Amino acid sequence: METKANETHRVLRFSLWSDGRTTLGQPVTTTTYKELMDEFCHADLLGFYGVWVSEHHGFDDGYLPAPFTFLAHIAARAEHLHLGTNLLLLPLWPVRLIAEETAVLDVLSEGRFTLGVGLGYVQHEFAAFGVPRSQRKKRMEEAIPYLRAAFRGEHVPDGYNGAPLPVTPQPAQGARLPIYMGANTEVALDRVARLADGFLASGFLSDAPEQEVVNQWHILQSHLKKYGRDSTSFPIVLSTHLWVSDDPERDWVTLLAPSMAYRQYVYAKMGTDVGKAMPAEPDPKSFKREHFLVDTPDNVVKRLQDLQAQVPFSELCFWSHPPGVPHQAVVENLERIARHVLPAFK
Known part of the structure; x- marks a missing residue:
């Protein structure tokens, strides 16, 4: 039986998502970031809700490695946009540094920040930061209670010989600062239900894009109920591709399919462990527009x-x-x- 959304969920906020790249493999330059900042500021004026940024390291095309610095600049330029990480690779970071960077950004943005975290998977990133990939789940489990305590203003045992030490400054939101998580597997969705304040869902990435999201929701809903949490008020952010056009097929062939193929190839190549066969570069023609949210405005609204x-x-x-x-x-x-599109969801 399908779960129907209640009326409070008819409103839908629209936010931008960036990884700091704008080209097909060209180096990041000052122009790259200037164009992105101009886009964010324009989005602020157009009524978009926020900007989420993701994080990766050692990608040869300039994938964003410094999300807090990037978001701090957006906070200074676009005074209404909410800010978030989607995703911060939590196991790679010293947890105190996450708490401090989060607090400073939240104060700078006057409480507009949401910390979105994930486990990560890329072998070379864990090697670069000296973190055993096998410990990523353990580091996640230990980090969340630490961050909660830090945001509440409690001292944490980071001092000499475990002496209590404050984490300052306190976030503008204090203990209310939200921590969201991404997940795909049932084990990870259980962790979201148990530890997180919201779910960063990925959608429109498979042969059955809508059904993929529905399946994730049903699994998450069952785990929320298991932990006694209210599934009707648990925030869900759907992360996807969105492009509207009067001629979506033209835009798909000339602009978006090559971009999707490039992005998938970079992820697959950089995510391949040492000693494993490298993936073949995909043909843009193998991607189907209907698997993504690339359509006319009316069709996008209906979907x-x-x-x-x-x-x-x-x-x-x-x-x-x-x-x-x-x-x-x-x-x-x-x-x-x-x-x-936005007026249909206000």
């Missing part, structure tokens, strides 16, 4: 409304600047979404 009737997600964040898509085309897509 989202139909999905929201089954899954109570209250925010959608989308890759705002797919690699290889020109800056002006990105700006025009933001304007089309603001004009034709």
Whole structure:
């Protein structure tokens, strides 16, 4: 039996999602970040809700490695946008540093920050930071209670010989600062239900994109109930690709399919462990537009409304600047979404 969303979930916020890249493998330059910041500021004026950024290290195309620095600059430029990490690779970080960076960013942004975390998976990243990948789940489990205590203003045992030590400053939101988690497997969804304040869901990435999200929700809902948590008020952010056009097939062939193929290849290549066979570079023609949220405005609205009737997600964040898509085309897509899609969900 499908779970229907209640009326409080009919409103939908739209946020941008960035990994700091704008090109198909060209180095990041000052122009890269200037264009992205211009896009974020324009989105702020258009009425978008926020910006989420992701993190990776050692990618040869300039994937964003410094999410807190990047978000701090956005906070200074776009005074209304909410900010979040989607995802911070928590096991790679000293947990005190996460607490301090989070607190400073939350104070700078006057309480606009959400800390979104995930386990990570890329072998070379764990090697680069001297963290055994086998310990990533343990580090996650230990970090969340630490962060909660730090945000409450409690002393933590980081001092000499375990002496109590404060974590300062305190976040502007204090203990209310939300910690969201990403997950795909049932074990990870159980962790979300047990430890997190919200779920960062990934959607429209498979042959059955809507059903993928519905399945994740049903699993998460069962675990929320197991821990006595209210599934009707648990925040869900749907992370996906979104592009609206009067001629979506044209835009798909000329702009988006090559970008999707590039992105998938980079993820697959960088995520391949040493000694494993490297993946073949995918053909853009092998990707199907209907597997992504690339459509006319009316069709996008209908697909989202139909999905929201089954899954109570209250925010959608989308890759705002797919690699290889020109800056002006990105700006025009933001304007089309603001004009034709956002009003349907207010």
